[in-house]
Amino acid sequence: MKPIALDAMGGDHAPQVTVEGALQAHKAGVPVLLVGDEARLRPLVQGALPIHHAPDFIAMTEHATEVRRRRESSIMVAMELLKRGEVEAVVSMGHTGATMAAALFVLGRVKGVERPALLVEFPSQKGRTFLLDGGANADCRPSFLVQFAAMGLAYAEASGVRGKVGLLSIGEEEGKGNALVLETYPLLKEAFKDRFYGNVEGRDIFLGTAEVVVTDGFTGNVVLKLAEGEARVLFGWIKESLSTGLLARIGGLLVRPALRRLYARVDPSSYGAMPLLGVEGTVFIGHGSADARAVKSALQRAHALVKAGLMDRVRASIQALHV
């Protein structure tokens, strides 16, 4: 299998953390190609991984539109490798906007997709909930959400989850929601028939009521960041409350391993990165603050999804909308 290209220069702690994550993924059996400044990468890698040189990179503080005139930046070079079929996928922990712009510019959109979307995975009581759009499109039209649903169902299936798609709203009944939801509901019903669950509410994301949830990128991004923030703050409070009083402190020592395992389950960095669905190639985008474990997870996930035929599934699912 061809390697997964990692934008080794992308992220707050690049290239140290990206290289470390790549080495871990490599040990776990994922073929990785580092893309970035060879002079900086070579001493970190010490021959353990192949490097594709890219002299430039887009800093986290630059503007996303920079990519158009920065053809030798690591993210643009990585996308070109994917476009030419030399790698199977691109993973970047760098500038989210720049990565999306580079993907769109170099790879283009899947036929039938108006707007690519970011997919977010949440742990749920029933397993996992796949939500999109996680923030690629702040304002959406109803047709975008129908395409998000098709791509989300395809991604879920490639991840081994068959399920239904729900429309995020503020009431279960048809007729509850904002203007976008009211217009989207009948379109989803027509396109997906009994695979459309109907409206779901905020709480259903963690309950796992529908496996795939679609919403506009504004709401989706607020949801993503709220869920992360709440988990962090709650676990911080738990830690605090287990260090107050002798009994709680003794108990705290005993339950620490169990709570740590649980936090790893809900911690967003265990998911590594979000796929950008709807561009002509497999692209995963992670947090700029990603640690080596997140980089490794992202590479493993990209590898697994490529093997599961993600792109063909997405194309087929979108095509089925137009039959």
Place this chain on the structure above:
Amino acid sequence: MKPIALDAMGGDHAPQVTVEGALQAHKAGVPVLLVGDEARLRPLVQGALPIHHAPDFIAMTEHATEVRRRRESSIMVAMELLKRGEVEAVVSMGHTGATMAAALFVLGRVKGVERPALLVEFPSQKGRTFLLDGGANADCRPSFLVQFAAMGLAYAEASGVRGKVGLLSIGEEEGKGNALVLETYPLLKEAFKDRFYGNVEGRDIFLGTAEVVVTDGFTGNVVLKLAEGEARVLFGWIKESLSTGLLARIGGLLVRPALRRLYARVDPSSYGAMPLLGVEGTVFIGHGSADARAVKSALQRAHALVKAGLMDRVRASIQALHV
């Protein structure tokens, strides 16, 4: 002080739970007037609380617009008492839509308010975050959000919290957000000067970055239900993980009281009910599933806010927008 009117017939477990909560609030020093079917209430109350008879009530399954022609329903009678100045506030755990409709219909809007909004309180790392709109207006115009900000700051101050207002968005920088946010940002800046914090993100609600957060009622309601759902699911998982393995089980017994106190802090029912701001009177609306403790909290909160001069503060804050 005049009493707080409680719609004794509103909620999934009315009138048993509403009466129980009212009795608890009464014991805690809150003057309560029960509004509802006297024949059903009298045996529950046994003379401990005054009752104002209302022969009809709006069931949870009925349509909100019913209130217009159901003048003898408990919620409409309660609003009429407030309008006539016979009570200080109305609290209802009944039909949210019907309560909002009754408040608007009977009390009308505060001068200068285009749309009333529901305010939600979240626990935060710094204390409390007041978010609005919690779901009264699925689609909003920028001017609505400016009024929400004015009302939210007034409510926060009446609750003893002086602070800034943030605009919920998907990036901290000005220029990040959807069309509504981009249009609202300069209006908030102009109206609130240095009391406008700028954009905040989902995570900031629990971090407590800005004390008041404004957003449209669709996003706000998704946020509210997600936050509740996540807390419930996380605490369920914690309970589960503390019953697996001998050490964790022993530890679990020791930490249970600390975790219980913590859950009470994040549990939405400890807040009792949400104020509906922007109508000409103090109105609190709770969950239909509220228990007696939530009813008591709601009555106490309404009582405290009336004493803190909530209505005058809201009117003054809205007036200041038009100077």
